Amino acid sequence: xxxxxxxxxLATALAPYLGAFNARVMVKTMAQRSAxxxxxxxxxxxxxALLEAxxxxxxxFVGRESAEALLDEIRREVL
Amino acid sequence: xxxxxxxxxxxxAWGLAFLLGSAWLEGSAxxxxxxxxxxxxxxxxxxxGAVAAALAFERADYLRRAWLLIAGCMxxxxxxxxxxxPVGFDAMGAQRLAGLRGxxxxxxxxxxxxxxxxxxxxWNRAALALPVSRLSQALLVVVxxxxxxxxxxxxxxxxxxxxxxxxxxxxxxxxSAMGDAVSLFLIAPLLLTALALRGGLFGWPYSLLTTSxxxxxxxxxxxxxxxxxxxxxxxxxxxxxxxxGLGCLFGLSAGLAQRFVVRQLRRRTS
Numbered sequence: 001x002x003x004x005x006x007x008x009x010l011a012t013a014l015a016p017y018l019g020a021f022n023a024r025v026m027v028k029t030m031a032q033r034s035a036x037x038x039x040x041x042x043x044x045x046x047x048x049a050l051l052e053a054x055x056x057x058x059x060x061f062v063g064r065e066s067a068e069a070l071l072d073e074i075r076r077e078v079l
Numbered sequence: 080x081x082x083x084x085x086x087x088x089x090x091x092a093w094g095l096a097f098l099l100g101s102a103w104l105e106g107s108a109x110x111x112x113x114x115x116x117x118x119x120x121x122x123x124x125x126x127x128g129a130v131a132a133a134l135a136f137e138r139a140d141y142l143r144r145a146w147l148l149i150a151g152c153m154x155x156x157x158x159x160x161x162x163x164x165p166v167g168f169d170a171m172g173a174q175r176l177a178g179l180r181g182x183x184x185x186x187x188x189x190x191x192x193x194x195x196x197x198x199x200x201x202w203n204r205a206a207l208a209l210p211v212s213r214l215s216q217a218l219l220v221v222v223x224x225x226x227x228x229x230x231x232x233x234x235x236x237x238x239x240x241x242x243x244x245x246x247x248x249x250x251x252x253x254x255s256a257m258g259d260a261v262s263l264f265l266i267a268p269l270l271l272t273a274l275a276l277r278g279g280l281f282g283w284p285y286s287l288l289t290t291s292x293x294x295x296x297x298x299x300x301x302x303x304x305x306x307x308x309x310x311x312x313x314x315x316x317x318x319x320x321x322x323x324g325l326g327c328l329f330g331l332s333a334g335l336a337q338r339f340v341v342r343q344l345r346r347r348t349s
Contacts, residue, residue, distance in 0.1 A: 018207075019279035025208040060205040061281045063140035066344035073344075 006078065007031065007039035010050070013074045017058075030054055044079065051075060083283045086336050087290075090328035093121075097324050101317050114320055119160060121327035126153035128334025129194075132284070135341040142201065146334065148194030153330075155187035181251035188258025192265075198288065199268035207275045220267045227263035230299040231256045259299055266292045284337035291329030298322035 007027050014023035027050075031039050034053035035046040042050070051071050058067035097117055104110040129150035136143035159180050162168045168176055202209070209216060234256035241249035269289045276282030298319050305315035 015279065017279045017281050019276045019282055021210050021277070022207055022275055022279070029206065029208075057205040057207070060141050060201050062341045062344055063136040063142065065137055066341050069344050 006042045006044065006047075009078045010042075010074070013077045014054075017070065026054065026057065047075070047078065082339065083280075083336055086283070086332040086339075087287060089332055090290075090294075090325050093328045094321055094325050097321055098317075101320075105313070105317075114316070117320060117324055119157070121324045122153050122157050122160070125327035125330040125334075126150055126157065128331035129153060130334075132334035132337035135338040141204065142198065142337070145194045145197035145201075146337065148190045148197065149330070149334075150194075152187045152191035152194065153327075155183050155190060159183035159187070177248050177251070181248070181254070184251050185254045185258070188255060188262070192258060192261050195262055195265045195269070195292075198285075199265045199272070202268065202272040202275055207272070209271050209275050210277070211271070211274065216267075216271060219270065223267040223270075224264055226296060226300075227260050227266070230296060230303045231260040231263065233303050234299075235260070259295070263292065263296050263299070266296065280340050280343070283340065284333045287329050287333035287336050291326050291333055294322050294325035294329055298326055 011020075011023045011027045014026060017023075018026060027042075028039050030050050030053040031037055031042050031046070034049040035042065037046065051074065055067055055071060058070055061067075062070070100113055100117075101110070104113050129146050133143050133146035133150060136146075162176060162180055162183075171179065211219075235253060238249040238253035238256060242253060266289060269285060269292060273282055273285035273289050276285060301310070301315055301319040301322060305318065306312075310318065
């Protein structure tokens with residue numbers, strides 16, 4: 001899977017929840033924050049840290065349990 | 080998405096039913112009873128929506144506290160309304176009863192402000208990006224604050240004058256108007272959050288809650304400027320009660336949308 005495909009798949013998986021605009025922004029922000037790379041530089045090994053960095057955002061809106069469920073779903077979808 | 084759209088339609092159906100019922104009973108002895116029943120039922124439904132939203136979360140979750148605080152506002156307002164019932168509250172004496180009602184209204188306003196503040200700052204806590212420029216954000220804040228002050232300002236001035244003349248009962252009115260103003264200021268961050276999450280499930284509670292607060296703004300505006308717009312007392316009452324009902328019912332819809340979003344995610348993996 002290419003890096004761009006990974007970033008796109010993440011944004012596509014998040015868009016139904018955060019909206020298309022923030023899904024893209026989140027992938028970009030979290031790629032920088034958790035892996036120190038641009039979305040184009042994302043690799044599958046960055047995924048665990050990136051999803052962990054996304055957790056606080058999701059927890060704020062839907063609580064810890066639902067956020068964990070959503071992260072599991074995204075992990076399955078993206079990999 | 081279908082059930083979220085249905086949640087947006089429920090308050091509109093409620094408003095239509097209210098207008099039909101009000102027109103049908105206008106001028107009859109049942110009309111005041113109809114208006115009071117409408118107000119209280121709408122508040123009970125708004126309380127139910129906020130409680131339903133809060134209970135969808137786990138104990139330590141951020142938005143659970145926010146929704147509980149919003150529920151607290153409606154619970155205190157209903158308690159205050161209960162003191163209007165002829166069930167023995169008069170025995171407290173007029174002054175003490177006015178004091179109790181004042182405390183309940185002030186507590187309700189504080190609860191509403193705290194809950195709305197928590198919901199309104201969630202975008203910041205979640206590190207969301209806002210989809211409009213800083214200039215547009217500033218313009219929105221100016222418009223909302225001006226509108227809120229425009230509709231609550233006259234009430235604040237009027238009550239402040241009464242307090243200046245020694246009428247301490249007007250403290251309740253002043254606190255209520257100030258509480259309304261602060262709550263209405265928060266329309267700006269709520270709307271920006273709704274825009275930021277547009278097209279996503281997480282945006283539904285914010286869109287519906289923002290609509291609820293806009294309806295409350297219209298409620299205050301009708302009271303403040305209705306007579307100047309040529310509405311007679313009965314017309315102003317009907318229009319203001321319509322907006323109050325919409326404020327409560329969109330609050331119910333927002334709470335239910337919040338609950339559906341939280342539960343929907345959990346159900347998928349259980």
